[in-house]
Amino acid sequence: MVNFNGALLSKDSNILTHSNRGLKFGDALFETVRCINGTIFFWEDHYFRLMSSMRILRMEIPMEFTLEFLEGEIKRTVEKNGLEDDPARVRLTVFRKDGGLYSPETHEVSYLIEVSPMESPFYLINQGPYEVELFKDYYVNKDMLSNLKTTNKILNVVASVFANENGFDNCLLINGDKQVVEVINGNLFLVQGNTIKTPPLGDGCLDGIIRKKLMEIVSATEGLELQEESISPFELQKADELFITNSIQGIVSIGKYRKKEYGNATAKSLLGKLNAKARLG
CATH class of the missing domain: 3.30.470.10 (Aminotransferase class 4, branched-chain amino acid transferase, N-terminal domain)
Structure with missing residues (x-):
């Protein structure tokens, strides 16, 4: 119904x-x-x-x-x-x-x-390989409309077709300044050491709910530093971890981008805190 x-x-x-x-x-x-x-x-x-x-x-x-x-x-x-x-x-x-x-x-x-x-009542970390690639055919606009969750998702659809045709699990989307903005179905976080970085809304990413919640969690976690700054494609291969956030899956850990393979220790730790926050409302 x-x-x-x-x-x-x-x-x-x-x-x-x-x-x-x-x-x-x-x-x-x-x-x-x-x-x-x-x-x-x-x-x-x-x-x-x-x-x-x-x-x-x-x-x-x-x-x-x-x-x-x-x-x-x-x-x-x-x-x-x-x-x-x-x-x-x-x-x-x-x-x-x-x-x-x-x-x-x-x-x-x-x-x-x-x-x-759905299968699980709470967010679970994904298992197995999860490979992404940069989608460069079309760009995300750097404006407020890109922050909204509208049904204007043709860029995401075409990027999904590209991912399926080339054997990738997801694609990283970029804006006109060639900065990495988000992925097909969620926001992007980059981990390097104790620093966790995510693109600012001004770069054109979705104003995601789990993005917001995770930023709150990172800011309140001792030993972690949150940076809301632009991410260059060159930074991707220097990162320790990359992960995706959205309201259905919670956190999805990226395993591979080109020749770079990533861990998921930070993603696992944050997922536990996200589940706790979800239970509290």
């Missing part, structure tokens, strides 16, 4: 029309969250990022779009799918209602909630 504007419908239902603005213009935002036994990981952070993004895109925020209302709709959808006692992946998409060309006829929005089962 999916939740379309509060109506619980079969996943096979014809919900979206040919005039859907998310389809035609990418005029949509989304949040992907983990829901474990009725608890949505970092829900307040996801909610406030969505509200901020809607304001930036000049979408009209409905009066009923409170934190409690959307949380209730997510949980209702999870329960309707029989996943209230199991780990669930939830995607909440908000898109401007039909009408208009580039200029919309209305700023009112619709929402769609989809859920699917």
Whole structure:
């Protein structure tokens, strides 16, 4: 079952029309969250990022779009799918209602909630090889729109095709200044000694929720230094570790980039702290 504007419908239902603005213009935002036994990981952070993004895109925020209302709709959808006692992946998409060309006829929005089962209730470190490559065909823009979680993800799609065709698990994306910004499905962190570095929002990376949480964890951990600075491709092969963060997987440790192989001791340590923070909300 999916939740379309509060109506619980079969996943096979014809919900979206040919005039859907998310389809035609990418005029949509989304949040992907983990829901474990009725608890949505970092829900307040996801909610406030969505509200901020809607304001930036000049979408009209409905009066009923409170934190409690959307949380209730997510949980209702999870329960309707029989996943209230199991780990669930939830995607909440908000898109401007039909009408208009580039200029919309209305700023009112619709929402769609989809859920699917997951294996583990908490974040686990990935096992086995995980190889990445630099994707240089197209660039991430250095502007605020790149910080938002919109459905304009064609760069990520093309990079995914490149990765699949060439046997890589992921790709590192760069901006017009040739700085490494993020990966296809999340933010990037680089470890060298006791220093943990991640690109700043000004370089065009996604304003990720787990990025934010991990920055808080690193800043509060004695013996670690956080740097929010640009990352050059030349730094990648000098690093001790590289890892990815996103809301579904938590931390994904990169094993290899070109001839360089990486450890994952720091990623493992931080993953434990991230799980603890998730349990506390």
